[in-house]
Amino acid sequence: MWSHLPFDLLANIFSFLPPDSLARARTACRYWLTCATSCPLSTAASMVRHHQAWFLALPTRSHGLCCYLHNPNADRWHELSLGFQPEPTRPVAPIGSLILSRPADSTALRLAICNPLTKEFRYLPQLAVARTNPAVGVVILGPAQHSPFLHFRVYVAGGMSAAPRGAATYVPTVEVYDSEDDAWRIAGPMPVEFAVRLTVWTPNESVYSEGVLYWMTSARAYSIMGFEIKSNKWQELSVPMADKLEFAALAQLDGRLALVGGRSGGGDACVWELDERHVWSLKEKMPAELGRRILGGRASWAATKCARGDGALCLYRDLGSGMAVWRASRRGRATGMVLGRGVLLHKRQTSAELAG
Numbered sequence: 001m002w003s004h005l006p007f008d009l010l011a012n013i014f015s016f017l018p019p020d021s022l023a024r025a026r027t028a029c030r031y032w033l034t035c036a037t038s039c040p041l042s043t044a045a046s047m048v049r050h051h052q053a054w055f056l057a058l059p060t061r062s063h064g065l066c067c068y069l070h071n072p073n074a075d076r077w078h079e080l081s082l083g084f085q086p087e088p089t090r091p092v093a094p095i096g097s098l099i100l101s102r103p104a105d106s107t108a109l110r111l112a113i114c115n116p117l118t119k120e121f122r123y124l125p126q127l128a129v130a131r132t133n134p135a136v137g138v139v140i141l142g143p144a145q146h147s148p149f150l151h152f153r154v155y156v157a158g159g160m161s162a163a164p165r166g167a168a169t170y171v172p173t174v175e176v177y178d179s180e181d182d183a184w185r186i187a188g189p190m191p192v193e194f195a196v197r198l199t200v201w202t203p204n205e206s207v208y209s210e211g212v213l214y215w216m217t218s219a220r221a222y223s224i225m226g227f228e229i230k231s232n233k234w235q236e237l238s239v240p241m242a243d244k245l246e247f248a249a250l251a252q253l254d255g256r257l258a259l260v261g262g263r264s265g266g267g268d269a270c271v272w273e274l275d276e277r278h279v280w281s282l283k284e285k286m287p288a289e290l291g292r293r294i295l296g297g298r299a300s301w302a303a304t305k306c307a308r309g310d311g312a313l314c315l316y317r318d319l320g321s322g323m324a325v326w327r328a329s330r331r332g333r334a335t336g337m338v339l340g341r342g343v344l345l346h347k348r349q350t351s352a353e354l355a356g
Contacts, residue, residue: 007035007153010032011035014306020173022036023117026118036118041105054072055307055314056068056116057069065083065085065088066079066081066082068080068083069116069117078113084119085112086103086121087103089101089114092111092136092205093136093137093206095138095150095152096140097115098113099113099115100112100113100154101113101114102136107132107133108130109127109130109132109156110123110126110137111124111154111177124154125182125184126184127156127184127321128185128186129161129171129186131156131159131160132160132168133159133199134156134157134160134171134198135215136156136157136206137154137213137215137227138153138154138155138208139153139208139229140153147328150179152179153178153179154174154176154177155174155176156174156176157174157190157195157215158170158171158190158196158197158199159195159198170195170199172190172195173188174187174189174190179349187229187232188232190227190234191234194225194234194236197217197225203217205249205250207250207251207257208252209255209274210255210257211229212226212227212229212235212257213229214227214237215250216248218248221239221242221243222242222245223236223237223239223242224246226239229288237278238280239261240259240261240270241261244264244267245261245263245264245303246302246304247261247264247301247306248260248261248262248303249261251306251313253273253283253313254311256274257273257274257276258270258271258273259271260306260308260313260326262315264300264301265299265300266295266300268286268288268291270283270286284324291324293322294316294317294322294324295317296316298317304316304317305317309351312325313325313326328343
């Protein structure tokens, strides 16, 4: 019976499986493998709704073609090979159960999407304008109109492009890729100053909140570049205690822009939230004892990393020593900071992200 179910029905059943079970289901028989391969389950909206987020740690450079995933249901870690990728990549953002990535050993931008569990990998089309070191952001729009998969857009801002006679120039435009069209288009111009700052201090990640795509830059003091998608307008936001923070990262909590940062000299680590008046308010301060445990005796937050998603912020220096987790409740109140159990990873694992 199972080998004769229609593809769409079997694909819907597969969408209820957690990623590790789906990977095993692909090996059951040729029919199941064909179904799982033909139907891109890795972006299915139903699959995102049915399961908790997995913690995914990826290498930022080409040291070691493997990644690590934490299954929250079984509380188990998995090590998966990335050898199916044609070149080493580093993560940009999660898209459902897919990872948007860029080359690890090249400044020229070429984006790809992959699923480490199902070993799916494909490059996105080439940009309309070739760029090096631009900022990249992702907006997930929800289920696609005519399919069960996620509809998303990728925005690329700034960067440098080759000019006549071997020179290079900053690119003051924004390009957008639409997953339903599978093509890039120029979204509009941007201020040259913003293009320069996003290129020189290329942000590692972006956050989308209330119609605006945000990037963090760190020129002398932290600042935030915002791109209002509907109007194609740019804005700059201040960062609380910008000149005193050794580490800062953006996040989205309950639909609002949030910021987590640590003060110089091993001072407090705090979470702020931006209200409708564009005023930052303090949401939570990490307990001093927990901060000391995360810092491991060092008096600096400079090497701290942040993974965020599913309503949580995770701070850590290396995953082998554990992490501090701040999770907002549905009422918007903090449930507090706790020390999470770590896992021994490759010593060069320096970036992590939450993926659904």
